[in-house]
Amino acid sequence: MLIDRIPGHRVEEHKPTPRVIVSAETWRMLTAELAAGRTMLFGLWGDAGQVHMALLEQGEIVVVTIECRDGKFPSVGQVHPPAIRLERAIQDLYGLESLDLRDRRPWLDHDRFGVKHPLGAHVEASPVSTPYQFLPSEGESLHQIAVGPVHAGIIEPGHFRFTVNGETVVRLEQRLGYVHKGIESLMAGTSIEKASRLAGRTSGDSTVAYALAFANAVEAAAEVQVPARAVFLRALMAELERLANHFGDIGAICNDASFVLMHAQTGILRERCLRAADVCFGHRLMMDRIVPGGLARDIAPEGQTQLRALIAEIRKVFPQLVELYDNTASLQDRTVSTGFVQPSLVRQYGAGGYVGRASGRAFDARHNLKYPPYDQLSLDIPVLDAGDVDARVWIRIREVDQSLSLIEQIFDRLPRGPVCIDLNPSGSREGLGVAEAFRGDVLVWVSLEGDRIERCHLRDPSWFQWPLLEAAIENNIVADFPLCNKSFNCSYSGHDL
Amino acid sequence: MRKLLFESLFRPPFTEKAPSPDDAAVTELATAVGHAARRRLGRSLSIREVDAGSCNGCELEIHALNNAYYDVERFGLRFVASPRHADVLMVTGPVTRNMREALERTYDATPNPKWVVAIGDCARDGGCFAGSYAVVGGVSEVIPVDLHIAGCPPTPTALLQGLLALLEQVDAGAATS
Numbered sequence: 001m002l003i004d005r006i007p008g009h010r011v012e013e014h015k016p017t018p019r020v021i022v023s024a025e026t027w028r029m030l031t032a033e034l035a036a037g038r039t040m041l042f043g044l045w046g047d048a049g050q051v052h053m054a055l056l057e058q059g060e061i062v063v064v065t066i067e068c069r070d071g072k073f074p075s076v077g078q079v080h081p082p083a084i085r086l087e088r089a090i091q092d093l094y095g096l097e098s099l100d101l102r103d104r105r106p107w108l109d110h111d112r113f114g115v116k117h118p119l120g121a122h123v124e125a126s127p128v129s130t131p132y133q134f135l136p137s138e139g140e141s142l143h144q145i146a147v148g149p150v151h152a153g154i155i156e157p158g159h160f161r162f163t164v165n166g167e168t169v170v171r172l173e174q175r176l177g178y179v180h181k182g183i184e185s186l187m188a189g190t191s192i193e194k195a196s197r198l199a200g201r202t203s204g205d206s207t208v209a210y211a212l213a214f215a216n217a218v219e220a221a222a223e224v225q226v227p228a229r230a231v232f233l234r235a236l237m238a239e240l241e242r243l244a245n246h247f248g249d250i251g252a253i254c255n256d257a258s259f260v261l262m263h264a265q266t267g268i269l270r271e272r273c274l275r276a277a278d279v280c281f282g283h284r285l286m287m288d289r290i291v292p293g294g295l296a297r298d299i300a301p302e303g304q305t306q307l308r309a310l311i312a313e314i315r316k317v318f319p320q321l322v323e324l325y326d327n328t329a330s331l332q333d334r335t336v337s338t339g340f341v342q343p344s345l346v347r348q349y350g351a352g353g354y355v356g357r358a359s360g361r362a363f364d365a366r367h368n369l370k371y372p373p374y375d376q377l378s379l380d381i382p383v384l385d386a387g388d389v390d391a392r393v394w395i396r397i398r399e400v401d402q403s404l405s406l407i408e409q410i411f412d413r414l415p416r417g418p419v420c421i422d423l424n425p426s427g428s429r430e431g432l433g434v435a436e437a438f439r440g441d442v443l444v445w446v447s448l449e450g451d452r453i454e455r456c457h458l459r460d461p462s463w464f465q466w467p468l469l470e471a472a473i474e475n476n477i478v479a480d481f482p483l484c485n486k487s488f489n490c491s492y493s494g495h496d497l
Numbered sequence: 498m499r500k501l502l503f504e505s506l507f508r509p510p511f512t513e514k515a516p517s518p519d520d521a522a523v524t525e526l527a528t529a530v531g532h533a534a535r536r537r538l539g540r541s542l543s544i545r546e547v548d549a550g551s552c553n554g555c556e557l558e559i560h561a562l563n564n565a566y567y568d569v570e571r572f573g574l575r576f577v578a579s580p581r582h583a584d585v586l587m588v589t590g591p592v593t594r595n596m597r598e599a600l601e602r603t604y605d606a607t608p609n610p611k612w613v614v615a616i617g618d619c620a621r622d623g624g625c626f627a628g629s630y631a632v633v634g635g636v637s638e639v640i641p642v643d644l645h646i647a648g649c650p651p652t653p654t655a656l657l658q659g660l661l662a663l664l665e666q667v668d669a670g671a672a673t674s
Contacts, residue, residue: 182626493553
């Protein structure tokens with residue numbers, strides 16, 4: 001067990017996983033373990049005068065905390081690169097400085113807030129922007145292409161700096177943070193109800209997953225069990241959200257290879273899912289339907305018939321589309337071997353979702369962490385080794401089948417009864433919640449003071465996927481970037497927070 | 498592929514005629530938008546979407562306008578890749594401080610005459626993100642807004658309704674000036 005190797009002061013009110021306050025020496029030992037690949041980095045975030053790190057080892061999560069003397073802590077990123085951006089974000093938001101981290105450039109702070117360290121000392125700052133230093137690329141005949149933050153499509157804002165040699169990308173560097181909304185500062189001191197609405201708007205495409213992870217964290221902290229019916233219906237919503245997003249993605253990837261027919265067809269399936277969600281739960285994206293304590297409302301009486309009809313239709317139409325994808329040589333020519341991600345990189349970064357599973361990392365929070373009701377449902381986790389755009393499409397295709405089966409299983413054993421209970425938390429409590437969103441695992445950590453949020457941290461799966469996109473595009477042509485980017489479909493809003 | 502295309506020759510279109518009152522409303526509304534757009538702008542209305550800080554919920558529903566059910570392009574309403582090609586800027590989200598300059602520059606790059614439609618509750622006044630150190634507020638804090646479409650996020654039907662309202666406003670403006 002991971003916890004047995006970690007000496008320190010155990011925080012009793014942290015539920016359901018342990019939290020240990022550790023010495024700098026233990027922190028360094030754990031950092032070395034991360035670098036050696038023994039454990040996975042699952043989250044790294046700041047707090048008042050301390051830094052927390054979530055570690056994952058074979059389905060076991062442990063949170064460790066280091067008290068920062070003089071506002072400094074031993075760098076994780078310097079020995080384990082997946083932590084670099086997280087550390088830069090901690091520096092921006094809290095002013096806690098990671099010792100020996102070489103990359104000291106700001107990440108979320110673009111010199112526009114009017115304050116420095118908004119979650120820490122909150123120092124007034126003049127909104128004068130200093131130019132961001134992109135990493136240098138040197139060589140003959142290189143030129144740069146700057147893209148964004150406003151992109152050509154209907155997508156979120158971010159900046160991509162390509163250095164190219166002719167058509168070939170030599171280096172891509174991302175600059176994110178444009179949609180930083182200060183969600184964690186808005187949550188501090190607010191009611192659980194308001195914070196739940198904010199959690200559901202961290203990344204709109206994953207609103208169900210975020211609301212679920214947040215509810216899991218709060219319920220763990222308050223030590224309450226939500227009614228079984230709510231647990232099953234939450235999973236139903238999560239699978240419906242996954243279906244809608246996977247259909248959207250499969251079509252959009254093909255669209256970026258100029259194969260519009262697939263986009264049109266999967267767009268129909270996506271719309272059917274959203275309409276079914278509207279009938280069942282009264283909102284197309286199912287926002288604010290999952291609340292701490294259970295559900296805001298039960299499924300509509302006609303919901304089951306609607307969804308069973310939807311499943312039947314998808315089973316009729318979707319295999320034809322899969323066949324079309326598989327048999328269109330011009331499309332395969334674009335997706336196969338494009339945007340390859342090394343399995344070793346995926347393991348190092350602990351990348352979740354289809355990015356990880358397309359490069360051989362068999363991790364899915366539903367399966368590996370077995371949170372209810374998935375401990376009672378049968379679920380296959382598709383894993384491939386090819387690591388290219390094609391593999392990321394195939395993972396989504398296989399997951400569609402799994403989600404359909406899960407929805408049927410949920411209906412087969414959906415318990416009767418209430419869908420919500422009162423929480424009434426009291427005193428100081430802490431909780432951790434995880435949910436598998438369509439793009440990977442969402443982590444939420446919350447500390448409560450009575451029924452108010454003291455601190456809440458939300459970690460999007462994209463933190464460990466965005467850096468791999470920089471690796472995936474290397475040596476590909478510029479024209480294949482949209483294809484690679486869409487096959488990752490990382491969240492900007494969830495990452496920027 | 499041939500099979501799928503062949504089938505679609507015989508299958509009734511997804512753009513439903515009037516199977517239920519709701520869907521009929523969509524078709525009716527879309528037709529109305531089409532006529533008004535043509536009266537004012539000839540054959541087309543070009544829209545540039547700008548995410549100024551949204552959670553991307555609004556983007557999902559704006560995307561849906563292009564699917565076979567709503568199919569806005571049949572009325573000459575289309576989304577373009579550059580503000581320089583646009584008549585309308587469709588702006589979502591609370592405007593974040595980090596996106597403020599990009600939004601201003603996008604607005605400046607859009608040729609006159611131009612209209613701005615703010616999409617979603619956050620775009621009105623910052624919504625649930627108002628008051629954050631990282632958020633300026635609603636879109637009108639940064640650029641002039643001609644119309645606001647409420648909702649979190651607004652449904653595709655509400656978006657179509659909003660475009661119709663914009664065109665009527667534009668027509669009224671043209672009549673009085």
